[in-house]
Amino acid sequence: MRRRELIGLLASAAACGSVPALAQAPRKPVVALVLTGISRAETTGPDPAFAPARAFVHELRDLGWIDGQTISIERLSLEGNPQRAPELLADLVARKVDVIVLGGARWLHDAALNATRTIPLITLFQDDPVAAGLIASFARPGGNLTGVAQTTGPEFFRKRLQLLKEIAPRVSRVAFLGPRGVLEQDRQVEALPGVAIVPVPVDVVEQLGAAFDRIRQERADGMMVAGSAITYAYYQRIVAFADENRLPTIHSGRESVLVGGLLSYGTSVPWVFGRMARLTDRVLKGAKPSDLPAERAATFELIINTKTAKMLGLEVPPTMLALADEAI
Template identity: 40%
Template sequence: EARLWQAFRSGLRERGWIEGQNILIEFRAAEGNTARLPELAAELVRLKVDLIVARASIFVQPAKEVTSSIPIVFLTHADPVGTGHVASLARPGGNITGLAVLMTDLAPKGLELLISAVPVATRIAVLWSPDTPSHTPALKAVKEAGRTLRVHLQPVGVRTAAELEGAFAAMARARAQAVLVLIGPIFFAERQRVAELAIKHRLPTMSTLKEVTEAGGLMTYGPNQEDLYRRGAIYVDKILKGAKPAALPVEQATKFELVINLKTAKALGLTIPPSLLQRADEIIQ
C-alpha cells in the first residue's frame, strides 16, 4: 500500500501541494478491522478536515454517515451508483465523487481470463463476501458470464477471516478446479492466507488486485492502482481550489494490467498457455 500512497502524494506534488508545507495529511487505517471504520470517520470529522479520501467502496459509507458537507473523494469505488454514494457517474450530486473500478465489468473479464489459463476448468468457485456491497451485483454479472462461457460456478461467501479455511475446504469437496476472488477488505487483508490455501488445495486463483498475485495468487486482471491514486490527487486539487464534488463527474479506470505468477503456476503444476503469457503486463518468476 505504501507505493499507492506514494503515487497519491506524487500527484499532489505535481499540482503544488507539498505535505508538511501547504497540506497536512491525517492517515487513519482500520488494519483489516472494518468495525473500526465508523469510529475513524467520526474522528476525522471531529478534526474538521477539509476533505476525506476514502480508498475503496467500503470506506465511503462510514464517512457518508457522519458528514454531508465535507467533500469525500474515493479512489477505487466498485459500484458508486448502486451503493447510492452518487446519483450518477456524470453528475454525482452530493459531497462525494472520485474514481470507479466497476466490478460488474471487471469480474466477468477475470472469469474469462481464468478459463484461458485453465482451459480444462468447468467448475469454478467464486470467493465473495456478503458484507461487501459491490459483490452482490458483481456475482450476478459473473453468473451471467458463466452461463455464456458454459462453466459451473460455485459461490462461496465469507464474512470473516476465520471462515477462509472452511471455505477452501468446501471448494475442494465440491471439486472446484479454480477460484475467482472478488476482492474486498477481508480478502485483501488476508491475501497471503488466501494464496496459501489456494496452493494447498491446488486451486488456481484470479483476482483484481496485483498485491494478491504478489502474495502468491496465480493471476490478477485489474486496474493500475498507482494510476488511480495519482488521478485521485487531481480531484483533491480541484476541490481544495473551490470545485464542488457534486459537479465533478466520476471517472473510470483506463489502465488495466494482467499479472501472472509463474512461481505459483509451478507450485500448482500448471502450464500457462503461451498466448496468455504474451498478453501479460508483468510476470512474477
C-alpha cells in the same frame, strides 16, 4: 526618527496586523486518509510502506501539497474493525477537516455518508457506484462523494473468468471471493458454459478463515478474487491458500502474482490512489464533488506467473502469453 517614536509606530503597525513577521500563518488544509484493513504504521512517513498510501502522498506532493508544509495529511486505519468507523468519522466531522479520502470498503462509504453530507468525500469504488446508489451519475455525482471505480462492472468479471478458463480449461466450479456488496451486484456475471460460480463473501479479515473453509467444502476447483481492501491487504495469505490447495486462481493485482499467484487481471490500486489524489487536489482548489466527474479505471494489466502455472501442471497458451503485460 527618535527611538520612542519608532517603537510607537511598530506597536501601531502590529496592532493593525501589517507587520509580516507578526501576521498569522495561513491555515493548512487537513486531509484525512481513512483506510480499512492495513495497519496504520504502514501508512506513515513521506514514503509509506503501503503502496496505495505511498502513491496518494507522492501524487499530492507532486501537485504541490507537501505534508507538514502546505497540507496536513492524517493517516488513519480501522485495521479491519468496521465498528470503529462511526466514532472515527464523527471526530473528523467535528474537527471540520477539509477532505476525507476513503478506502474501498462499501461499509466505510455508508458510514461516511451517514456521518456527513457536506464534507467532500473521495473514494475508491469496488463496484458500480451508480447501481449501488452512491452517486447519481459518473458525469455529475450530485452529492458530496466522488472517486474512481476500480472495475467496469459485470463484463470485467466475465473477462477475468474467461482468462481463468483459458489458462485452466478444466475448472468447472469457481469460488468468487470478495466483499458481499461486490458479489451481490455482480450476480449478473454470465457464467461460461460448464462453469458454476460459488460466491464466497469476505468483508473483514476475521471472515477469511471461514471463507477458505467454505471454498474447500464447496469443492471449488478454481478461484476468482475480487479487488477489495481486505483481499489487497491480505493478498499473501490468499495466494498461500490457493497454492497450498492447488487452486488455479485469478487475482486482482500484480502484487499477488509476484508472490506466487497464478495470474492477475485488473487495474493498479496505487494508480487508483494517485487518481484519487488528483481529485483531492481539485477539491482543495475549489471544485465541488457534486460536479466533479467520478472516474473509471481505463487500463487493465494481465500478469502471469509461468512458474506457478508449471507447478499446477498448466500450460500457458502462446496467445495468452502474447497478450500478457508481464510474464514472471
